[in-house]
Amino acid sequence: MNIVNNPCDQLFSYFVNDLDDHERNEFELHLSACSSCQEELAELSKTWEMLPMELDEVEPPPHWKAEILGEITGSHPEANMEESAEGKNIWVHTSRPGKARRAASIAAACLLIIGAASWWGINQMQRLEQAAERTELMPSQFVAQYDLKSFDQAHPEAKGKAWIAQKGATTQLVLQTSGLPALEGEQAYQVWLVKKGERSNCGTFRVDLQGNGIMTYTLKEAGKDFDTIGITLEPDPGGTQPRGKKMLGI
Structure with missing residues (x-):
């Protein structure tokens, strides 16, 4: 009990x-x-x-x-x-x-x-809709948490959370968002880690009609140290530098 x-x-x-x-x-x-x-x-x-x-x-x-x-x-x-x-x-x-x-x-x-x-x-x-080969499950621990706030005046309700998860020798960035505008066509939300003005691409994600999304990204050793997190609305998921509007950040 x-x-x-x-x-x-x-x-x-x-x-x-x-x-x-x-x-x-x-x-x-x-x-x-x-x-x-x-x-x-x-x-x-x-x-x-x-x-x-x-x-x-x-x-x-x-x-x-x-x-x-x-x-x-x-x-x-x-x-x-x-x-x-x-x-x-x-x-x-x-x-x-x-x-x-x-x-x-x-x-x-x-x-x-x-x-x-x-x-x-x-x-x-x-x-997430694609089945893949199973890998050994390891215990995880969240070691840091960040609140993401809206940077778009047209969508002040947008928000999110970010966590750094440690699983064995692997470090992951975990994101959860809500209230983001729905995507059109090939649009995607792209995640950036910024260190001393240099941006590192951490991948893209899509959201449902309510603006809810979730993404995990395995950080390389160099990417574990960063100053801030930003999420931009991009015309497609293929960019190596931000091209669209910043929607969320810390």
Whole structure:
């Protein structure tokens, strides 16, 4: 049984079906009256639905699932609440406020997506519908988090999150966006890492009709050190330098 002080902290365990019947019934009663949990559950579900529909769901390895749930529910009760709320580490314990908890839950959902994508050898959103040779699944850890804000006055609602994930010797950039304008024709959103004015191309992604998108990119050693992240709207995915408008950045 999961013992927590705040019913909201059961949200992620509920999402991954890690509650017993009694806990599940109690949380569903709480969920019916908690708008914050309802909103967060909708965001988690939306992120999870970005997985390819034709692939069967896979139960995560027990040690991997335990790592994620341990970080979300909090294994350090002695930690200071204020410091945790202001910290950049996306893993949070049970006393964190709603926004930090939501970021951690979404990050964990993205972590599950990365693992599933790695399981089938899928590295980018536009290739998620293609089955690939399975590779060995390794535990992942998010080591940095960034908030992406809109740089386009015509779409102030656009936003996103970026995470740096460490999986063994591999470092990945993980992106999640929402509110971006729908693409037309060959248009694509392109991701750039900038270091001292020099831009590195990190690939492209597409979005659904609501502007939701997700992308993972394996960083080379030289690309692990950067000053900022930018996302531009490009006429096609073939550019080596930005040609279009900057839509999101940090």
